[in-house]
Amino acid sequence: MEKAKLEEFNHWWTTSKVDEELALPFKRSIYSEIEGHINKRFILALVGLRRVGKTTIIYQIIKQLLEKNVDKTNILFFSFDEVSAELSEVLETFKEVHNKDFRKEKIYVFLDEIQKCNNWENELKKYYDLYPKLKFIISGSESLFIRKKTKETLAGRIFEFALNPFAFREYLRFNEISEDEFKYETKIKPLFIKFAEKGGFPETFSFETDKEFKEYIRSLVVDKIIYKDIPRIFKLEDPDFLRVLLELIATNPGMYIDYQSLSKQFEKDRRVIKSYITYLKESFLITLLGNYRKGSIITLRKKKRAYPADNALIYLYKPTIDEDFFGKMVEVLVVNKLKASSFWKNSGEIDIVHEDIPIEIKYQEKINSEDFKPIKEFMKKFNKKEGIMITKNEEREIKFEKGIIKLIPVWKWLLEEK
Ligand SMILES: Nc1ncnc2c1ncn2[C@@H]1O[C@H](COP(=O)(O)OP(=O)(O)OP(=O)(O)O)[C@@H](O)[C@H]1O
Ligand SMILES: [Mg+2]
Structure with missing residues (x-):
């Protein structure tokens, strides 16, 4: 040299x-x-x-x-x-x-x-x-x-x-919001919306146009990883298909990975799909969650759920974001902040089980009594005393015979230290 x-x-x-x-x-x-x-x-x-x-x-x-x-x-x-x-x-x-x-x-x-x-x-x-x-x-x-x-x-x-990409706290600090100001909803909420939509890549924080944003994420994150980084290590027959899989996951956050049906849909061998999903995960583009089992996060055969690793990847591919879909993006924020590794699906479904605590994300105007059903079911089944519901606005506690469910607005929850 x-x-x-x-x-x-x-x-x-x-x-x-x-x-x-x-x-x-x-x-x-x-x-x-x-x-x-x-x-x-x-x-x-x-x-x-x-x-x-x-x-x-x-x-x-x-x-x-x-x-x-x-x-x-x-x-x-x-x-x-x-x-x-x-x-x-x-x-x-x-x-x-x-x-x-x-x-x-x-x-x-x-x-x-x-x-x-x-x-x-x-x-x-x-x-x-x-x-x-x-x-x-x-x-x-x-x-x-x-x-x-x-x-x-x-x-x-x-x-x-x-x-990881910037967390919400870092994003606020970067925007020169001091911790004393964290309690002011009117100040934090608009920043929360922007962060939830566009994610945590620091260089993009100053971008003014969508075009600039998307070009950056596409060329310096997605294309670089898919067309350069991954093929350097693994023999990739079809990098375009890897990109398609990423787009599919980014636009359907939390989708169940069913190798069989993906294999049919794209006319690819199951093993190819499986290894491509692994590449996306190992290059940190996606996060995979497995079905919770007591005392272990190891899941056998059950389908996993896949999330993009940052909301910037969603924004890249999603032309319009309505209120419903925004709720999905909130879910992605929560999954990635926790570095979650499991969900739970039985008769009901819990978005995340983290450190044995069931966490549901309900980004909607009003929480109804049936919204608590899956958490209650989980708490009963696994004998847990605490559950968390991450909401749009509501903040209160629900007590029932098994324990407490805490409701907390997402912008506030994201600001918790842990
Ligand atoms: N601490 C920071 N403060 C402000 N901006 C930052 C900070 N860290 C990173 N950035 C911004 O993000 C860009 C990317 O950062 P950097 O090159 O360190 O990332 P990287 O993880 O090494 O990326 P790559 O994997 O592509 O090499 C920087 O050019 C800078 O604009
Ligand atoms: Mg670098």
């Missing part, structure tokens, strides 16, 4: 600081948690959907290290996103440039989009085991454990942080 290439990636070697445009001032909520792990031995991995802010966090950490007087030549950044290279090439060139001894000096090594580097897991393991003073911080826009072998190779050596 040419030395100049590395120098290009590491401008602080000459300027002593990180470019302001790269280390943006706004810190994500997860930032301090990540920073708290920076001096631990294991490899830190930041993974998440494209365009959510992984690289920005890396630059923010680098900036902080420099401010703490870490020697600028002990910080190495490399991105495999646009340049193909071997990990050893990168590290050995760095060693030469600064005349470093990996055994003696603590060096922070940031490797962006590492999943694009061939055989990265074995190379990384080699360096990690050989040089305990090297601190690796890596990022990936697909699950890094997409291949079983990665998991085995790096078992016990890696600590993963999932980076």
Whole structure:
């Protein structure tokens, strides 16, 4: 590798600081948690959907290290996103440039989009085991454990942080709304509506036209993942079909994934559909929920439900959003905020079961007594004392012989810390 290439990636070697445009001032909520792990031995991995802010966090950490007087030549950044290279090439060139001894000096090594580097897991393991003073911080826009072998190779050596699109709290903070203002419904509601419609990709917050918004999400998120990222790892016969599946899920959030009927509908082998759904999930474009079973989230054979990972993906494909459909989008917000993994379907149906608590989303003007039926059924069946109903406006508690159902408006619920 040419030395100049590395120098290009590491401008602080000459300027002593990180470019302001790269280390943006706004810190994500997860930032301090990540920073708290920076001096631990294991490899830190930041993974998440494209365009959510992984690289920005890396630059923010680098900036902080420099401010703490870490020697600028002990910080190495490399991105495999646009340049193909071997990990050893990168590290050995760095060693030469600064005349470093990996055994003696603590060096922070940031490797962006590492999943694009061939055989990265074995190379990384080699360096990690050989040089305990090297601190690796890596990022990936697909699950890094997409291949079983990665998991085995790096078992016990890696600590993963999932980076999601902005949460509502972060969105408000980004819009300079202070926590004291969170209680003012008239102030928060309009921002909630905008957030629910357009989702949490930070760069889109300043966009003024739909055209700009859609072009951005289409080209930098969807097309990049479907036509570039996924085919790089898996042999994809029909990327267009992957996009069709994504559009189907985005426009029918919460749909049941029935491999058989999808197979018929699209004239594709069931196994193809199944692996395509997995690709969408592993690249963080969709979230899958399984049917709840007591004491376990493992579900056998029952159909899963699929949700898009962010409402921006819905807005991209949905030409008109009416009140009913907006209720669906609210459901997606809730699923993604909780990182929910199960729903429950019996005679009734519960949108989400999270930490054994049934949660229903009812975004409608008025809640009627039959709306409580499924939650009550669940609470009786599993002997639970608490249920939650996320509403449009209503806030109250319903007591019945089994326990309490708490009603809370969605904009308020989204602002709860957890
Ligand atoms: N903390 C932040 N404050 C303000 N804007 C941000 C922040 N983080 C990200 N952004 C905006 O989002 C854009 C994408 O961020 P970034 O490049 O860090 O994401 P990424 O996850 O690395 O994306 P990709 O997977 O495509 O490499 C940035 O160019 C910036 O405009
Ligand atoms: Mg990036």
